[in-house]
Amino acid sequence: MSTSYRPYHPDQPSLFPANPRDWLPEDHLAYFVADTVGALDLRAFYAPYEGDGRRKQPYEPVMMISVLLYAYATGVFSSRDIARKLQEDVAFRVLCGGNFPAHRTICEFRRRHLTDFEKVFVQLIRIAQEVGLVKLGTVAIDGTKIKANASKHKAMSYGRMRESEKQLKHEIRLLTRRAEEEDAREDGVYGRDGTGVDVPAELSRRETRLATIREAMERLEARQRDEDRAKGRDDDDDQKPSGGAGSRYKREFGEPAEKAQDNFTDPESRIMKDSHGFEQCYNAQIVVDEEARLIVATGVTQCAADNGQLRPMLDKVRLNLKGTPQRALADAGYTGEANVRSLERRGIDGYVAHGRGDGDPKRMPSSKRLQAMARKLRTKRGSAVYRKRKHIAEPPFGWIKSVLGFRQFSVRGLAKVTGEWSLVCLAVNLRRLNGLMAWET
DSSP: OOOOOOOOOTTSOOOOOSSGGGSSOTTOHHHHHHHHHHTSOOHHHHGGGTTOTTSOOOOOHHHHHHHHHHHHHTTOOOHHHHHHHHHHOHHHHHHHTTOOOOHHHHHHHHHHTHHHHHHHHHHHHHHHHHTTSOOOSEEEEEEEEEEOSSOGGGEEEHHHHHHHHHHHHHHHHHHHHHHHHHHHHHHHHHOTTSOOOOSOHHHHHHHHHHHHHHHHHHHHHHHHHHHHHHTTOOTTOOOOBBTBTTOOBSSOTTOOOTTOEEESSOTTOEEEEETTEEEEEEEEEEEEETTTOOEEEEEEESOSOSGGGHHHHHHHHHHHHSSOOSEEEEOGGGOOHHHHHHHHHHTOEEEEOOOSOSSOGGGSOSSHHHHHHHHHHHSHHHHHHHHHHHHHHHHHHHIIIIISOOOBOSSOSHHHHHHHHHHHHHHHHHHHHHHHHHHHO
C-alpha cells in the first residue's frame, strides 16, 4: 500500500484567521510583552510628539516599544533585522498591528528613548516587588565585558599619537610648500586670476587626520588630569618627573603614559580583556535578586575592574526598590577594605571572596576586615551561602550572551550604552516573568 501524506499545496491562496489573537498560542511571549507594555506608564515616550499637529503622523509608541522589547527578548538587535522580521515573522506582525516602520525609524526611536527604557526597567521591577516576586533577601552582583560598537584597530596609543602628530606636521609643511610653489608657477602661466589647481586633496586629508589625533590626545590628557587630581596631585605641583632628586612622579601633571589608548570610533570605550583576548569593551554590571532571579539594578562602567562598582550598584538597588537587601554576594573582583566597610555601614550581611588562597595564613589578606570576611566564608554556613552566587548572578549573563546572542552594543558612548544595557536587561526580565507566570498557571 502506498504511503498517504498530509495535503500540501503551497500555491493555494489562504487567509490568516480574522482575529490576530488566533495567530499564535495563548501563552506566547509576544502577547505577554504586549499586555505588560500596556500596563506601564509610557508618558515619557509620548512627550516628544505631543502638541504639534503639523507633524507627520508618528508610529504609535506602544507599538514601537512592544516590537523593540520582543525583538531584544528573542535575540534580534539590529534595526534592519527587526524591520525584516516585521515582514516575515508572525509574532512581530501581531505586535506591529499592520505597521511596518523602516529600519531607520526603528533605530531613531531606540536612540531617542534609551534613557526612557531605563525608567521602564525600574517600573517593571517595582511591579514585581509589589506582587511579591522580588524580596530583597539575598542579591548577587556580577559584571561582564561587552564589546563596544568600535574596533580595537581604530585605537592608538598616546606615544604613537605624538609620533604621528610630528610626522603629519612635517608632511603638511611639505605639501603646503609644494602647493605654494604650484600656485606661483600657475600664476605665471594663467595669471593671478586664472584657474589653476586647488590645494591638494592629500593636504586636506592630512589636516583632518591631524585634527582627529589632536582631539584624541586632548581626551587622554584630560582623562589623565582627572586621575592625577583624584590621587591628590595638583596642576601646580612643583615636583619634577622621575630622574630628578627627590622626585615623586614619573610624568608631568596630566601627561598620559605612552601606552594609554584612545579609540577614534567610540572614545568612551576602553580596551579590556575578555574570554577572546583584548577587545574594545564596556564593563556591564547587574544585581540579581535570589527569589525570582530578576535583575534589579544595572550599570555600565568604563573601568575593566569590578572593584569600584559594589557600592554604586547597591545604591541603585536602594534607589530602584526603596530598600536594602539583607545579604549581598560578590566574587573576588569586588573585594577590598572600602567595600566591606560599606556593607557593614549599610547593615548588609556581605559575602565577598578575597581571592587570596584557601585559608593559608601566609596568603591571607592583611586587613582585619578582609581577614574576618575570609574566615566567615570558610565556615560551613558562609561557604553554603556564597555558593549561591553562581546560581543567582551568572545565569542572566548566560542568557544574554549565549541564548540571545547579545555580545556587542549597537550604540556608542557611555550614556547610550547604559540605556541599551537597561533595554537588554528589561527584555531578559520580561522573559523571566513570562516563564514564572506560565509556571504558576
